[in-house]
Amino acid sequence: MSIVFVGTYTKDNQSDGVYAFRMDDTTGAWTRIAQNIPKINNPSFLVADRKNHRLFATGEVGEGIVAAFRYDPVSGALTFVNQQPSQGADPCHLSVLKTGSHVLVANYSSGTFAMLPVSADGSLRPATDTIQDSGTGPNKGRQEGPHAHSINLDTSNKLAYGCDLGTDKVMIFRPNPKTGKLVPNDPAFAAVHPGGGPRHFAFHPKKPVVYSINELDCTVTVFAWDKVSGALRELQTITTLPRPYQPTDSCADVHVSADGKFLYGSNRGHDSIAIFAIGADGKLTTVGNESTQGKTPRNFAIDPSGNFLFAANQNSNTIVAYKIDKKTGKLTATGAKIEVPAPVCIVFG
Template identity: 50%
Template sequence: MSVNVSTRRQFLRGVGSGTLGLTLSGTLHSPSYGSKRPQELLVYVGTYTTGKSEGIYLYRMSLSSGELKHVTTIRGVVNPSFLTLDPERRYLYAVNEVTDFAGKPSGAVSAFAINRKTGKLQFLNQQPSLGGAPCYVTVDRTGGFLLVANYDGGNVSVVSIERDGRLGGVTDADQHHGSSVDPVRQTGPHAHSIVLDQTNRYAYSCDLGTDKIMIYRFDSKKGKLTANKQPWVQVKPGAGPRHFTFHPSGRYGYVMNELDATVMAFTCDSARGTLKETQTVHTLPEGFSGMNTTADIHVSPFGKFLYGSNRGHNSIVVFEIKARTGKLRFIQHAATEGRTPRNFAIDPTGTFLLAANQ
């Protein structure tokens, strides 16, 4: 497993090999952050256990030095390749990226309670995701539902969350349809992510296989998804949309296209849930001719910068975000000091970036 810690200007260190999902919890002493700058964060790292990794790895990270200390490993969790937290940071949810669960063609999602003092995880329960190879999960802003993107299944699903953090049943699912031009990666739908906007009323799912960003209205009382009046955005054929992220203002959105190594900028209408493309930029330096696919994308906590990961070039690309338009201006490429940076995370103060090198 390899986790690399970076400031905006300089990478500090890395450890191991095979990392995937990253999520940051609150401090050990003040999980809600409050008005004081936290001194230490809990870092949860998800992995593929079909390789050499053993489950979910827990670290403590110093916010003064960026130093990571391994605390424990939560074993017995199969392929927890993507992780997320509930809004109050009391529970952690992980995908189980498999294609067969309980004898059916489905993956699963698992729930854990977080010990507020130590950060250690207690397994609560597990539920099917109703689609093969779940690769992305999001908790809605009420903490009542988990939204799941199933890559092999080509669909998205919604799972209820009980008051004690346990997962209930599936409340809704939507199957994507179609294909695109890549003869290997785009023969059918591949839902790669699903996120909610700041209003909690609209959900956006990037489908790599169909070159579409699906847009849903989300009912946070019933856990239901319905097609928005603008039901999708069609991106360039062969682009392969993977991850979507919002600017903190809610006015702008950004999509990372995996196959053609581009980022698309959009203006967002929070009242109608619609997207309008304003710009497309490349993530690679001019003249680079090696193999590369992009992966993760995040906006800095204060909305000034956009970051994206290049797998192959093995870098984080950094853009400045123009406040008035949301458009991007290239700043730099920073090496991740490891191979295949699949996911990454930025600490709440905006000081450190942690790159997970697969």
């Protein structure tokens, strides 16, 4: 059995905030775990520190917060620990250092990235560093200023990549756990094409390539990645849609399969998961698109075995389960739909 946590939007008080489930690793079926924990407003992104059995959640509100929980790895029971200001408005993404010593947060509306230390008991301490991004992009409605949308650690934890949707840049930092600082790298950023709007980011598990999914024009940019210098060099940009882009379309999440053979990305508006095969050079070839059987798939997750993909349909209050064909990368719906109010993040404990 695996433990799964789901973050939601709590609008209209219809959601309990963070939900917990047990997953049958053979069938992919979910069973809800009853919880009685303090309700966090808009826990729209979660990250698990599996080594220390901790869960961190954003509180995506005007003056944002990051909340800390402990969880029982067997029962899935959550215990609220504390919360701290996220150092910005509308925090929407988190990463945790593999030692568990610090949490990194991206604040969308204020365009800030921050670093918060974690105490030995799992409680968060006030931020030790905040980086204010600056700049604009050509999309007047969405790129009037910086919009930090994710902060992503490489496996060495020596580099962190922050996608800024508002400036068409992927910012590059070197988090220093000794000083608690997010030190700007040299080079300090990599650019995506104007108006792309980089949102989420994925590392290939074996190749020196990384992927940025670009919200504003539904594309994925493939970068060659220098693991030493941190530099990124664009190799390819490819559409996630099987038809021409429409103004109601936008991308959201991106993940690479554990074996490194396939990349998946979510399309809102088209309401599908885009499927790509990954070549020897890391470049992408379109395999197809699978309907998410709901509206607005903001987030999705692949289970630790790599057998199942779960798509969270924010505006139809469902999480839909798919079996992954590991030879072709294609998805087949299992028939399972989990009812959750406004689900927007799925993370395995």
